Amino acid sequence: MQPSSNPVSDSLPNNSNRSYRLWLFCICAGMLVYFTQVTALFPVLPLYVTQRWHNAPVGFVVGALAAGLLFFRPPIGWLIDRWGRKPVLLTGLGIMLAILPLYLWSPNPFWLMGVRVLHGISQAAFATASQTMLIDLVPPVRRTAMLGYLAMCNTIGYSLGPLLGSLVFAQAGFIAVVFLLAGSILVSFALSLPLPWLKVSRSKQSIEKQSENSFPWKVIVRFPVRDATLLFSIGSFLHGGVVTFLPLFVSNSALFYSLNALVAVLVRFGLGRWGNRVSQRWVVSIAIFCSGTALIGLSIAPNLLIVWSLVYGLGFGSLFPVLSAIVSLAAPTAVRGRVYSIFLAGFDSGMTLGGAGVQPLVQMLPLSTLFLILGGIGWAVSLIAFRQFAQPIVVSQATEGK
Known part of the structure; x- marks a missing residue:
């Protein structure tokens, strides 16, 4: 290569x-x-x-x-x-x-x-x-x-x-x-x-004109960039809730974070070796499903913390690499920085909402109920993701300079 x-x-x-x-x-x-x-x-x-x-x-x-x-x-x-x-x-x-x-x-x-x-x-x-x-x-x-x-x-x-x-x-x-x-x-x-x-190559005048001033909204608001960004934001929203409120719910949250990080490393290593052989549709839907399952498990059986940390690491660890690859294929090279910045802003906004945005619910609901709601959101979104990413992902001609 x-x-x-x-x-x-x-x-x-x-x-x-x-x-x-x-x-x-x-x-x-x-x-x-x-x-x-x-x-x-x-x-x-x-x-x-x-x-x-x-x-x-x-x-x-x-x-x-x-x-x-x-x-x-x-x-x-x-x-x-x-x-x-x-x-x-x-x-x-x-x-x-x-x-x-x-x-x-x-x-x-x-x-x-x-x-x-x-x-x-x-x-x-x-x-x-x-x-x-x-x-x-x-x-x-x-x-x-x-x-x-x-x-x-x-x-x-x-x-x-x-x-x-x-x-x-x-x-x-x-x-x-x-x-x-x-x-x-x-x-x-x-x-x-x-x-x-x-x-960046400037061989095409239309791309050059677009890359000079405006954001490429025609790329951003369409499939798959739109769907990948929204899914990444929702996954980050769930993650923000875990990072912010899990220490208030269980006493040994450090164990959850450590095991979650370890599994994420292993999953991402696996994607590094075999990621091009796995259907992106299945990976993104199963990833968000695993995150939701872990949160529901924490709400029902927090004593199985090790199990849920492994399941959560499997989900969140695989979400970013695959979604990022999907966005990269759809983003023309001349505007890739801007498209990718919006995609990554989905993570920032999701983490912020998962912390500060969920805070009012903490005053009204038990944390077990909060995690149950977050997990249910993960399950519902996994079904939507499975449906949406059944569409073919068309590689932008400008992306590969064809």
Whole structure:
């Protein structure tokens, strides 16, 4: 599989298979390192904010990152198509490195909320540009597989980060955590240097005109991008409910998170090996069905926590790689950054609604009933997904430069 088979770039040089593999390794390793440093703050930041300002609004400070992700993904997608993938990727790393001292120098919690918004912008820029570049480089037949590997690296980062952050914070304090984050960003910079400077082909005037200014709504609001984005948002909505409220429902929620992450890694590794051989229709419907089943199981028999964590990891772990591959096939190369930014914004909005949006229900319903409702939503959506993704997914001609 040679990179020259992908005509995404007019200026991409003729490279050996070794260069192609190096690019894919750098993207996956960079994602692992970046999300390790992002999640290192998860268990640490609330403690730091509380220790420094006592009655500070911890939830708003921590959640401000989501605002940066949610509101800035679309303009970042525009920049990815306008500037190119690598410049936006490096810009995201540069923003992160620049704001790290502000975690220590912020005079009040509201200032720190602004820092967290910038952190979200950095994450949106780096993650969206990295994943768009991977899609550019990988032929369609291998996209589900490679996106499975990329998602696996992401999940490993999410598993390692909290453990590493907690350990460093307990041993040396928050300043040491900031230095840990800075070192991780420098490693990500080093991994980004070998990546190619891809430029989108401008051979078709209609695509060029569309890519200059507006969002490609004709692509976004039609099948399969529309359906994949909505399904990803609903899956993230269920996940947001689990992340936010499970610790209030069971005492050993850490075991659920650890096993869920482990299963997600294994599932995504499996998709990396055999994802192109499995029907996408079956994967997406079974994935959301498994997530719903796990939530219903938690509401009825929380003592079987290990079983439900395994089932949930099977579902949520397989959802993103397959949906991402579906979107990549339908998105023309010239507007792929913007299409992909909207798709990823589905995750941001789903996570936000699953936390803050469900909060009013917590005041009225027992948590067991809440999880039962969320699981029922998962079951219903799985049936809709099975029906919708029976439609043939037509590969955009502009996507592959035909």
